[in-house]
Amino acid sequence: xxxxxxxxxxxxxxxxxxxxxxxxxxxxxxxxxxxxxxxxxxxxxxxxxxxxxxxxxxxxxxxxxxxxxxxxxxxxxxxxxxxxxxxxxxxxxxxxxxxxxxxxxxxxxxxxxxxxxxxxxxxxxxxxxxxxxxxxxxxxxxxxxxxxxxxxxxxxxxxxxxxxxxxxxxxxxxxxxxxxxxxxxxxxxxxxxxxxxxxxxxxxxxxxxxxxxxxxxxxxxxxxxxxxxxxxxxxxxxxxxxxxxxxxxxxxxxxxxx
Amino acid sequence: xxxxxxxxxxxxxxxxxxxxxxxxxxxxxxxxxxxxxxxxxxxxxxxxxxxxxxxxxxxxxxxxxxxxxxxxxxxxxxxxxxxxxxxxxxxxxxxxxxxxxxxxxxxxxxxxxxxxxxxxxxxxxxxxxxxxxxxxxxxxxxxxxxxxxxxxxxxxxxxxxxxxxxxxxxxxxxxxxxxxxxxxxxxxxxxxxxxxxxxxxxxxxxxxxxxxxxxxxxxxxxxxxxxxxxxxxxxxxxxxxxxxxxxxxxxxxxxxxxxxxxxx
Numbered sequence: 001x002x003x004x005x006x007x008x009x010x011x012x013x014x015x016x017x018x019x020x021x022x023x024x025x026x027x028x029x030x031x032x033x034x035x036x037x038x039x040x041x042x043x044x045x046x047x048x049x050x051x052x053x054x055x056x057x058x059x060x061x062x063x064x065x066x067x068x069x070x071x072x073x074x075x076x077x078x079x080x081x082x083x084x085x086x087x088x089x090x091x092x093x094x095x096x097x098x099x100x101x102x103x104x105x106x107x108x109x110x111x112x113x114x115x116x117x118x119x120x121x122x123x124x125x126x127x128x129x130x131x132x133x134x135x136x137x138x139x140x141x142x143x144x145x146x147x148x149x150x151x152x153x154x155x156x157x158x159x160x161x162x163x164x165x166x167x168x169x170x171x172x173x174x175x176x177x178x179x180x181x182x183x184x185x186x187x188x189x190x191x192x193x194x195x196x197x198x199x200x201x202x203x204x205x206x207x208x209x210x211x212x213x214x215x216x217x218x219x220x221x222x223x224x225x226x227x228x229x230x231x232x233x234x235x236x237x238x239x240x241x242x243x244x245x246x247x248x249x250x251x252x253x254x255x256x257x258x
Numbered sequence: 259x260x261x262x263x264x265x266x267x268x269x270x271x272x273x274x275x276x277x278x279x280x281x282x283x284x285x286x287x288x289x290x291x292x293x294x295x296x297x298x299x300x301x302x303x304x305x306x307x308x309x310x311x312x313x314x315x316x317x318x319x320x321x322x323x324x325x326x327x328x329x330x331x332x333x334x335x336x337x338x339x340x341x342x343x344x345x346x347x348x349x350x351x352x353x354x355x356x357x358x359x360x361x362x363x364x365x366x367x368x369x370x371x372x373x374x375x376x377x378x379x380x381x382x383x384x385x386x387x388x389x390x391x392x393x394x395x396x397x398x399x400x401x402x403x404x405x406x407x408x409x410x411x412x413x414x415x416x417x418x419x420x421x422x423x424x425x426x427x428x429x430x431x432x433x434x435x436x437x438x439x440x441x442x443x444x445x446x447x448x449x450x451x452x453x454x455x456x457x458x459x460x461x462x463x464x465x466x467x468x469x470x471x472x473x474x475x476x477x478x479x480x481x482x483x484x485x486x487x488x489x490x491x492x493x494x495x496x497x498x499x500x501x502x503x504x505x506x507x508x509x510x511x512x513x514x515x516x517x518x519x520x521x522x
Contacts, residue, residue: 004268032268169520176482176517217442218506226506229266233498241453241491243483244520248510252442255435255509 006236007088008033013080015067015123016093018045021142021193024224025090025231026050030058032232034088037080038062041093067093067119077126087137088235089127091120094142094160096194098201101155109156116160117167124171128180136179140234141168143184145250149257161186165246172244181243183234188212188250190222217252271501272299276349278341279303280332280389281359283310285457286408288317289489290356290496295323297497299354302345306331332359332385333377342392351400354500355393357386357407362459367421375422382426383433390437394445403445406499407434411453411515427451431511438509446508448499453515455487482517 012029016022018040030036030053038053040046043064053060061083065076080086095115097108120141131137146154147161165184172182189195189212199205213220230249233239248254267273277294281287283305291301295318303318303325305311311327318325326348330341345352361381363374386407397403412420413427430449437447454460454477464470478484492514498504499512513519 006268172517172520173482177484179483181483181517217439217508218446219443220506222506229503229505230507232268233503238494238498240494241483241487241514241516242495242512243517245513247507247512249506251506252438252446252508255438 003031003033005033006232006238009085010087011035011037011080011084012088012090012235013037013039013077013086013127014090014092015039015065015076015119016091016142018042018049020092021187021190021224021227022090022092023049024192024228025092026060027053027056027058028228028232029088029235030056030060032236034059035083036060037076037083039065039076041066067122068114070122073119073122074126077123077130080127081130085134086127086130087134089123089131089137089139090142090231090235091123091140092142093119094194096154096157096198098153098198099155100153104155112156113160116157117163120164121167124182128171128175128178131180132175132178137181138235138239139168139171139180139182140231141182141184143168143186143246145186145188145248145253148186148246148248148254168246169244176243181239183239183242183244184246185227185230185234186246186248186250186254187222187227188216188248188253190224190227192224195221215253216250217255220251222249222251266502270298271497271503272297272354275299275353275500276345276351277301277354277356277500278345278352278393279356279358280330280341280385281305282314283307284314285459286455286489286492287356287358288314290358290493291318291325292321292323293490293493293497294354294500295325296321297501299323300349301325302341302348303327304330304332304341304359332389333380335384335388338385338388339392342389342396346396352393352396353400353402353404355389355403355405356496356500357389357405359385360408362423362463364419364423365421366419370421378422379426382423383429386430387433390447394437394441397445398441401444403441404500404504405434405437405445405447406496407447407449409449409451409511411451411513411518414451414511414513414519435509442508446504448504448507448509449511450492450495450499451511451513451515451519452492453481453487453513453518455489455492455514457489460486480518481515482520485516487514487516
């Protein structure tokens with residue numbers, strides 16, 4: 001294990017921690033000394049991430065939970081709280097569907113809002129009081145640049161991520177006196193997030209990725225390491241006076257927009 | 259181009275980086291100079307108060323860091339350019355430019371004198387433009403650069419009595435985004451927008467305020483986190499933005515305000 005122990009002695013619940021960015025965050029948190037609870041709807045995948053963290057010398061357990069189900073989220077938070085002082089919550093579970101406002105089906109709408117918006121709501125609903133009783137903590141919501149500026153064909157996804165921004169500000173204001181901070185990370189396309197799956201479904205995945213990289217001031221896609229560095233900063237005491245903010249992790253894309 | 263790395267040493271985030279910090283002879287700038295020094299940076303301490311600047315250099319050195327003092331009044335174009343030159347003369351490169359110096363004069367628009375307006379705009383907006391214009395070519399040459407500009411909650415929201423200050427701090431947001439769009443991928447530029455920070459300057463203003471204790475209590479109640487910020491809170495954000503931890507973040511605004519901006 002390398003790392004500087006920035007999260008030593010803390011329990012961190014990573015919801016959606018079994019794949020993509022959540023998986024990378026789980027590993028990074030463990031390297032920084034946290035006891036990681038890998039929460040995911042895919043219990044098997046969560047277990048294999050937890051096993052990998054332990055094999056690398058860290059502490060982790062897996063919990064299977066569907067974030068749209070109240071009782072399952074409550075049980076997941078209870079499990080995390082049993083392991084020690086729960087101080088960090090990352091809401092990284094998300095799904096993406098394409099379709100304009102007119103094309104988006106009722107089922108897709110409900111599914112996307114359920115996972116991307118109600119999931120973080122339920123997770124915070126149960127985790128915030130626990131964190132407050134532990135003397136404070138940090139919540140990191142995984143938003144998206146699409147929650148700040150719109151993108152054609154992502155109606156439900158953009159709505160869910162836009163709403164998440166304000167839910168985060170609401171929670172930040174309400175729980176700041178409890179020393180619980182709530183911030184939102186807004187990544188653009190990353191090489192290990194939903195964008196890869198999304199671009200795979202297009203005719204020319206590589207071409208699309210290249211065009212997106214070219215259109216970004218930093219001239220590349222984001223990486224899991226970029227996300228992990230920012231999330232670790234927000235989880236740690238280095239960001240102790242930051243709350244209720246939305247941080248674009250987008251290589252400068254948002255700077256070009258209102 | 260800054261490449262991301264999984265193996266950043268979080269205890270030594272700025273190894274060998276040359277970091278110029280304006281207004282680092284006291285308060286916020288000094289706290290940041292000390293933190294940057296501890297993380298391995300070579301710190302250029304710029305201030306028009308020479309005594310303060312030399313004190314900061316001593317503090318950085320006593321903590322095992324490297325620093326040197328440069329006299330400059332950033333409201334004067336020639337002195338802004340000279341501080342960049344002095345940095346290049348000494349170290350041959352510039353990796354981090356933290357524009358922290360600022361003046362704050364209050365007064366409603368109709369009461370704001372032309373002199374106050376000119377000084378506020380020169381120090382809080384033009385100086386940053388001058389420093390960036392002189393510094394960016396060296397960053398491009400060195401293959402790396404991180405610019406951190408200090409705005410304010412008052413650059414985002416309006417507040418009675420800060421016409422010139424608010425205008426300058428808001429202009430800085432646009433200037434920074436412009437730099438981010440123009441000089442990526444080599445140079446990144448971001449903004450810190452502090453709220454109410456308990457610095458010597460804040461205390462100086464407070465000393466002239468009747469009923470200061472009551473004022474501070476009211477101010478704290480208006481901040482979601484129920485406390486004033488400390489210089490170290492903002493220094494930690496500056497360190498994040500200066501280092502490779504933020505290698506994909508540019509054109510962003512980081513409020514350091516205990517949640518105040520979330521209200522707006």
